[in-house]
Amino acid sequence: MAERAGSPDSDVLGDRRRKLEALRAAGIEPFPHEFDGVEPIASVRESHADLAAGEETEATHRVAGRLAARRGQGKMAFLDIEDRSGRIQIQARSDVLGTEQMDRLLALDLGDLIGVDGTAFVSRRGELTLRVDGFRILAKSLRPPPDKHHGLTDVETRHRHRELDLIANPETRRLFVTRARVISTVRRFLDDAGYVEVETPILQPLYGGAMARPFTTHHNALDRDMYLRIATELYLKRLIVGGLERVYELGKNFRNEGVDTTHNPEFTVLEFYEAYADYLDIADRCERLVWAVAQAVGYEGELDFQPPWRRELLVDAIRDRTGIDIVEVRDREELAGRMRALGLAAGDEDTWPQLVDELVSKRVEPELVQPTFLLDYPVEVSPLAKRHRSAPGLVERFEAFASGMEIANAFTELNDPDEQRRRFEEQRRYAAAGDEEAQPYDESFVRALEQGMPPTGGIGIGIDRLVMLMTGARSIREVVLFPALRS
């Protein structure tokens, strides 16, 4: 890593320090407070898109950005300046600037931030260029930028020092702009459908709404342990009880589990709930939302997000791929035996629902490349979902998959408080049997249901994974600005 770079041996940093001091000695502030009236480089390019090679103009522009390259010519030099919108060449001439200014411009280091006033022309080679009439250093860079040619490829440095990745790699900048567009499209889509955006507690006295281990922390003044939320579900449903009818929350969840290409301990989730809707209404809205996102970001990959998506019953999906009918095989030991016969690990401590999960994630999920809904899950793995209106033993729930990855989980919400209480009690039994992810009993949630919750459909969509799909990223760490790494 680069943390030794300050050692006396390395004069790369010393040179920059000396230049910083030289600027101050010459009465030039290396870190001025502002630089008004800057025009994006892309807009300068737009203004002169029709100029021919060799053509001159009287048009002046003020741009600002990072010094990205320099090609010296003695009494003349070309430099490239890069801002968020693009890159432009500037031409420095000693006959325009005078010797002193010329020397100062050439003494700048790659990576310095500068502001330039220049006159537009197109060089003989056809490159739009600003002839520098004046310039100002806007911030001295005391560390060298990544290699201008090879860029920055070291994955660890790219993730630990994302600023360097953003400086060196335009595709990283594009990816995170795409991520922003995904999120703004989600908001617009739901706002337009009459949803209310809300914020519920991240720091919670009791966690719930998903099967996962939480992060635990401590509130000193209250002297009690608190949990970082693993889901927003229970609070959002209380808002449906409260009559908000359509709510969504876009924010981070935290789960104290392993890290891999599809899991980061903190991750962004969209949950939305709609009164008077069931899970099939939610499926419709989900595929329309993702389709809207794909269009907004100009998705052009292999996946076909256009509705309607493929729909398969979960029990069929499992039976077709493994020969096991989980409606028939409800005994834990029998299921474990059938799975071992297929060469799957089936731990002795695993509960029946954990085994079903394993079956789906090992034998079904990897095969779901095109967007697909798996419908109707066993009640044992879905303590917050409403019983299926016609299929015994199942709930009205779907999960959405694409590219072999789960991206959404939704159900017709359980709104019968007495049954919810029984489901929580069942979870208690699973917890007693050793399932660390069984959901804790949340009495204040049940009490809210007793107030009366309308029939409701709800969903959680993994935003990081959605961004992975839209950008083709193979790891969640590529779509999270600062992913979790060991210290």
Added chain:
RNA sequence: GCCGCCGUAGCUCAGCUGGUAGAGCAGCGGACUUUUAAUCCGAGGGUCGCAGGUUCGAGUCCUGCCGGCGGCACCA
């Protein structure tokens, strides 16, 4: 947590069965008024991830640790 691969200059990389650590870019000094990874000349720059060990001698072999990537386990 387990297994495999990886860690050399600011960046990108080479370094053979163990024999005094290299290149390009960047930086430094110099030349050059239309360059596009500008070019040319010159002189620099290293805790070879860390700590032990084997050896006359370790970037190279062995052990442990740290970090990254991938897989398994767990999960969304």
